[in-house]
Amino acid sequence: MATLLPESQLEYAGGTLAGEQVSLWRDGVRRLRRNKLALAAAIYLMLLALVCLLSLVWTPYKPNLIGTCETYALPTGAHPLGCDDLGRDSLSRLMVGSQVSLAVGLATATIVLVIGVAVGLVAGYFRGAVDAFISLDINIFYGVPPLLVAVALYVLLGPSLINIIIAISATGWMDMARLARGQALSIREREFIEAARSGGARAGKIVFGHIMPNALGPIIVQATFVIPAAILTAAFLTFLGFGVPPPTADWGGMASEGLPSLQGGFDPYILLWPAVALSVTLLAFNFFGDGLRDAFDPRQKR
Amino acid sequence: MLTRGTLIYIGQRLLLIVFTVLVVSFGVFAVVHSLPGNAFVSDRVHGNALRILLHQYGLDLPIPVQYWNFLKGVVHGNLGVSLYIRDLPITPLVLRELSVSAMLGGAALIVTIGLGITFGVLAAVRQNTWVDYLLTSIAVVGYSVPSFVIASLGILIFGQWLNNVSHGALFYPEPWTGTYGTLAELSLPAIALGFYTSGQITRITRASMLEVIQQDYIRTARAKGLENRIVIIRHALRNALVPVTSILGPTIIGIITGSVVIENIFGIPGLGKEFVESIFQHDYNVTVGVFTIYAVLIGFANLTVDLVYTVIDPRIRY
Numbered sequence: 001m002a003t004l005l006p007e008s009q010l011e012y013a014g015g016t017l018a019g020e021q022v023s024l025w026r027d028g029v030r031r032l033r034r035n036k037l038a039l040a041a042a043i044y045l046m047l048l049a050l051v052c053l054l055s056l057v058w059t060p061y062k063p064n065l066i067g068t069c070e071t072y073a074l075p076t077g078a079h080p081l082g083c084d085d086l087g088r089d090s091l092s093r094l095m096v097g098s099q100v101s102l103a104v105g106l107a108t109a110t111i112v113l114v115i116g117v118a119v120g121l122v123a124g125y126f127r128g129a130v131d132a133f134i135s136l137d138i139n140i141f142y143g144v145p146p147l148l149v150a151v152a153l154y155v156l157l158g159p160s161l162i163n164i165i166i167a168i169s170a171t172g173w174m175d176m177a178r179l180a181r182g183q184a185l186s187i188r189e190r191e192f193i194e195a196a197r198s199g200g201a202r203a204g205k206i207v208f209g210h211i212m213p214n215a216l217g218p219i220i221v222q223a224t225f226v227i228p229a230a231i232l233t234a235a236f237l238t239f240l241g242f243g244v245p246p247p248t249a250d251w252g253g254m255a256s257e258g259l260p261s262l263q264g265g266f267d268p269y270i271l272l273w274p275a276v277a278l279s280v281t282l283l284a285f286n287f288f289g290d291g292l293r294d295a296f297d298p299r300q301k302r
Numbered sequence: 303m304l305t306r307g308t309l310i311y312i313g314q315r316l317l318l319i320v321f322t323v324l325v326v327s328f329g330v331f332a333v334v335h336s337l338p339g340n341a342f343v344s345d346r347v348h349g350n351a352l353r354i355l356l357h358q359y360g361l362d363l364p365i366p367v368q369y370w371n372f373l374k375g376v377v378h379g380n381l382g383v384s385l386y387i388r389d390l391p392i393t394p395l396v397l398r399e400l401s402v403s404a405m406l407g408g409a410a411l412i413v414t415i416g417l418g419i420t421f422g423v424l425a426a427v428r429q430n431t432w433v434d435y436l437l438t439s440i441a442v443v444g445y446s447v448p449s450f451v452i453a454s455l456g457i458l459i460f461g462q463w464l465n466n467v468s469h470g471a472l473f474y475p476e477p478w479t480g481t482y483g484t485l486a487e488l489s490l491p492a493i494a495l496g497f498y499t500s501g502q503i504t505r506i507t508r509a510s511m512l513e514v515i516q517q518d519y520i521r522t523a524r525a526k527g528l529e530n531r532i533v534i535i536r537h538a539l540r541n542a543l544v545p546v547t548s549i550l551g552p553t554i555i556g557i558i559t560g561s562v563v564i565e566n567i568f569g570i571p572g573l574g575k576e577f578v579e580s581i582f583q584h585d586y587n588v589t590v591g592v593f594t595i596y597a598v599l600i601g602f603a604n605l606t607v608d609l610v611y612t613v614i615d616p617r618i619r620y
Contacts, residue, residue, distance in 0.1 A: 143322035143600055147559040148577065148593060155581055156333045228446065235448050236563055240578055255450060259567065263477075268458050275451040282446040290442070 031295035038291020041284040048281060052098040061089035063096040064247040072267045084254070084270045085261060093249035094273050100238075100250035101231045101281060104165055108230035111169040113223045116176025117212065123177070124184025125207045131181070138174045146171035150233060151242050159245045168233050172226060179222050183215035221293040228285035235278055251278045308612070312605070319601035326597040327376075327590060331369050334586045335361075342385075359385060372590065381591035386583040392591045396573065400595060402481060403565070403572035406495065407557050409488055413496030414503060414553060419539075419546070421500070422507025426542075427534060429512060437504065444501025449560045453494035453567045460490060477569045487568075495564045499556045506549055510542040544615045547607065554603040558596065 032038055061068045061079075066086045069076075073083040081090035123134035141149075150167040157163035187193060188211060196210050237243060238252030246253070251274040258271025342355050356362045360371060375382055381392040425437040456474065465473035474490050514520065515538055523533045562574030569575070573592055580588035 139318060140322050140325055142555075142604070143319070144326050144593075144597055145555055145559045145562075145600065147562060148596060151578075151581065152330055152333050152589075152593070155337060232448055236450070236559075239448075239450050239563060240566060241582070252448075255454070259450075259454060262454055262458060263461075271454050275448075275454060279443075279447040279451055282448070283442065286442055286446045 028296040032291050035291040035294065037287045038295075041287035041291070044280065044284045045288060048098060048284075049102065051095055052102050055092075055095035055099060059089075059092035059095050061092045063092040063249050064088065072261065072270070074267075075269065081273050082267075082269045085257060090270065090273055093254060094251075094277055097249040097251045097254055097274060097277070098281075100161060100244055100248070101234065101278070103161060104168065104234040105227040105231045105285070107165045108168050108172060108234075109223050109226040111165070112173045112176050112226050112230075113219070115169070116173040117180045117215075117219055119173070120177035120180025120182075121184045121207050121211060121215070124181035125188050125203070125211060127185075134177070134181070138177055141171065141174050147233060147236055150237060151240070154237060154242050159243070161244050164234055164237060164242075164244065167237070168230050172230060172233070176219070176222055176226065180215060180219060183218065184211050187211045187214055217296055221289065221296060224285065224289035224292055228282045228289070231278070231285070232282060251275075312609070315605045315608070319598070319605065322601055323594060323597045327372075327594045328369055330593040331372065331586075331590050332365055334581075334589050335365050335368065337584070359383075372587075376594070381594070382587040384585055384588055386580070386585040386588070392588055396576070396588070396591050396595060398481065399571060399573045399576050400599075402570060403558075403561055403574060405482060406488065406491055406565070406570060406572060407554075407561055409492035410495035410499075410557050410561070411554070413492050414500045414557070417496065417500040418503025419507050419543075421504040422546075423511055423534065423539060423542075425504065425508045426511030426515065434508075438508065441501040441504035441508075444497050444504070445499075446501075447498075448563075449494050449498045450563050450567055452497055453491070453564060456490045456494055457567075478571070481571060483570065491564050491568045491570060495557060495560050498560055499553045502549055502556075503546060503553065506546050507542065510545045511538060514538045514542045544611075547611050547614055550607045550610070551604045554607070555600055558600065 055063075066088060068089050069079050069083045069087055071083060071085055071087045073079060073087070075082040079089050079091065081094060084090055084093065119134055123131040149171045153167040153170055154163055157166060184207070193206060193210055196206050201210070234243075234250075235252035235255070238250050239256045241256065243253045244250050254274035255271050255278070258268075258274070261267045262271045342352060347355060353362070360368060363371070372382060379393060381396060384390040384392055384395070421437045421441060425434045425441075428434050460474035462473075475484070475487055478487050515534075520533060520538055523537050524530070528537075561572065562577060564570070565572045565574040566578055573595065576588060577592045579585075580592065
């Protein structure tokens with residue numbers, strides 16, 4: 001409010017009207033820090049990232065080593081989380097499994113961000129035939145269950161981490177594109193775009209130099225929700241058996257390995273650990289995303 | 303109600319559905335037919351014998367020709383025959399599985415809408431109290447925790463722990479028996495499936511209730527001396543539901559997607575289980591058939607939701 005007034009008018013006899021000048025960024029960070037849940041989520045995610053990095057160089061046991069202890073061993077001092085159906089150390093596998101989840105989440109979010117934003121902004125800026133074509137594509141993709149398309153793509157491409165990322169990105173870009181398109185449609189009518197156009201700026205410069213920076217707030221918030229969505233889809237895929245090739249550990253695959261022993265009624269832990277790790281991680285991403293949105297996108301209502 | 307504009311709109315949407323189904327089915331057709339391996343691998347036939355088998359099922363033709371033959375069959379309601387269980391007609395098989403999945407999905411939809419709207423309204427009415435915080439937290443848990451985790455915990459708690467505690471008097475019976483299962487067997491899968499999508503509905507119901515409650519006509523209703531419960535249910539909720547219907551489409555897609563996983567956990571003989579099995583068995587015809595049915599289903603679900611939208615909110619016209 002106060003920033004609307006020129007500097008000279010801010011002072012009056014009783015002192016200053018403006019108090020402290022706060023930028024949008026600092027204001028957002030302050031609001032984010034006041035949100036305890038989002039803060040806790042951020043701390044958890046940082047710890048998870050550390051564990052993930054640590055697992056690249058060190059785990060208590062070799063994650064794929066069979067027979068480090070008895071099969072279905074319950075948690076003990078030497079094996080804090082017990083062992084799985086092949087006698088592999090569950091803690092080591094849980095640590096290594098975080099790599100797949102984080103890699104899928106971050107890589108998919110990046111790809112979706114780049115493709116979705118580019119496609120959406122172009123559709124929203126140029127309108128007409130370009131928009132009609134892109135919107136038709138979006139509608140066709142909305143017409144199929146994303147998980148099934150991801151399965152089909154994954155089967156076509158073959159089992160690997162990269163192909164999981166490709167399959168999930170290919171089915172997850174539409175929401176981002178729709179958001180970016182909407183942003184572009186509204187921003188392109190604003191005066192500063194008209195000014196840029198009358199100044200002779202080319203379309204590429206207008207779309208990516210003027211519209212994109214102003215549309216970035218909601219887009220980044222949306223991107224933080226792409227991460228948990230991608231991790232969830234990846235977990236579904238690997239749980240169904242369309243995962244990273246064994247013996248590489250990942251949480252969805254570990255959960256599906258644990259299901260028979262749970263249904264057989266003799267060891268729930270094999271399923272419990274990856275299930276808890278997945279759930280807490282997804283919760284943390286969602287809480288953090290909520291906090292980010294409340295802090296940086298105040299126009300959006302909950 | 304059905305104006306000319308609405309009819310034209312429905313026509314356009316039907317065209318889009320047909321187009322989508324064509325694109326999707328051709329895409330899947332091309333994908334599965336370019337996969338290495340085929341359904342005859344387990345027969346260990348080679349050379350001429352394999353060539354004869356492939357010819358018998360028309361698999362030696364170019365893919366566009368095969369697709370054309372498939373389309374000709376679809377027009378007659380014939381999705382072809384299974385390659386895994388040789389010569390089993392797919393159409394009756396898939397229709398039966400569709401009815402099982404539809405039963406599960408319908409139950410899950412009831413759970414989702416029931417939970418979502420109840421929680422959303424309660425959270426809004428008790429805004430910023432512990433009730434609100436508890437219910438909105440449950441909603442976030444709902445769309446964060448994977449449905450297979452909910453399902454597994456359900457099996458652990460209701461299938462085993464409850465069985466042990468009550469000495470077998472009260473427990474969740476697993477696995478699924480028969481084609482359609484019993485009501486008790488349906489309960490846990492439906493809840494595990496519906497819980498995920500209920501989170502989003504809770505969120506939107508809460509937000510839109512909060513907005514509606516502040517409006518003047520609600521104050522008027524209260525000022526007239528109406529009971530609070532009647533104001534909330536009859537006056538506020540009805541208008542608050544309009545934005546909720548807008549996410550029914552994604553909700554239904556979420557349930558269909560989730561059913562693939564849930565059916566595989568509980569061994570429910572529905573479309574989702576068939577889909578996964580057919581891929582592992584290289585049973586192309588079944589995969590394509592299931593995919594086509596899903597595409598048709600989602601197309602009509604979205605169309606229905608958009609039409610329901612116009613009924614609930616007469617201001618919306620197409």
